[in-house]
Amino acid sequence: MGGADRHRDGVARLLESYAALPADAPVRLAKPTSNLFRGRTPHTAGLDVSGLDGVISMDLSGDVSVAEVQGMCTYEDLVEVTLGHGHVPLVVPQLRTITLGGAVSGLGIESTSFRSGLPHESVLEMDVLTGAGEIVTTRPGDDLFDAFPNSYGSLGYATRLRIEVERVAAYAELRHVRFDDPDDLADAIARIVATGRWEGERVDGLDGVAFAPDEAYLTLARWTDAPGPTSDYGGQQVYYRSIRQRSTDRLTVLDYLWRWDTDWFWCSRAFGAQHPAVRRVWPRRLRRSDVYWKLVALDRRWGIGDRLDRWRGRPQGERVVQDVEVPLDRLPEFLAWFDAEIGMRPVWLCPLRLRRTSPARPWPTYPLAAGTTYVNVGFWGNVAVGPEAPSSPRNRAIEAKVHDLGGHKSLYSEVFYDRETFDALYDGANIAAVKKRFDRDDRLTGLFEKVVERG
16 A cells, blocks of 8 residues: 555544544544653543554655655654655654654754754644544644644644655764853854854754763764764663763764664663663663653652652652753853752753744744744753652742743643743743634643643
């Protein structure tokens, strides 16, 4: 069966499953994986998306190379197809099981975001199943399209996306450049974003890691077809450790794209996967983010970590799992505050700049400013807090500080804003108006209800 025929069959099954839902039942997906880190109200019924997980077609003949992709296609499967044609999506999020639809209705980011923005900015057209049970084709400039990024299913689900792809070389040559001063780090990011170069060499990918207040690195990637030896971080070696150990490196492009997935950045250490003895017996195929995510789900279900902390006499921990966007000129201030108040290291740094240059805030549901360079700061772990841990004081403090600095936070994890603040930050009036237009019977859970009230 061809890609187009398979897609038609998948959409038909999706619509049949929608029609089978009781009229008062909430509409949500029945999907086997998730990259969310916030609790959700359990539901038994969901929409059948089993036939919407592939690549429909590719067209590399025009001025812009494109791929037609189904909404539930993971980036792992998408990249496998596009790399076979020497191309990749403009932005490939770090984790293999993130779906294209998820990266667009949520948010995605990676080292090409300093030049290519966020994943939704390379979408040329998409079909969306709305709360009314209709498939709507929408394009940039439409109310539904522009409000869709960061809507997390509250406006519908993408079934088909037409996206730009770009040619890529076979290898990524890396330079790890150390900075002892956060101001120097920020200045370097600004120069690279402005020129696309560092010390005369082209920069195709840019991200970094801050290990300590006086030890941060920018990793500069350059695509190349020149043959040569490559490192392998799917085996005994751990990628993030190599950043401190060597100034240059070389990976296949495929290994570069998934360099963070193998050890879930550095979070696999919580499961012992970085201990040499454990790593030797931990199957390579099971060293990946979705396996670790399942272990986290088990821990959350049974409270294993909390029990161990009590047994060892440790203070109760607060889970701090967040990604925030901070304006580049406020990055040193945020890192200094974070070190003093949160004390979690390392943290990931990923510069980004929106591709769309107008209006002033092109994507209303995640209203970053056009023409402004931001840095995504990602931090994932537990902080020893004590008895007040259940009230999430560290997460609430982070929200307040990011707001104070003119930034925004992603909504894939716990969110604590009150309704008024949330609506002000994520343009609640606009998303409510778009939802009313395409979900007249209010079948879809609203964004605030979904991410704050965890409906």
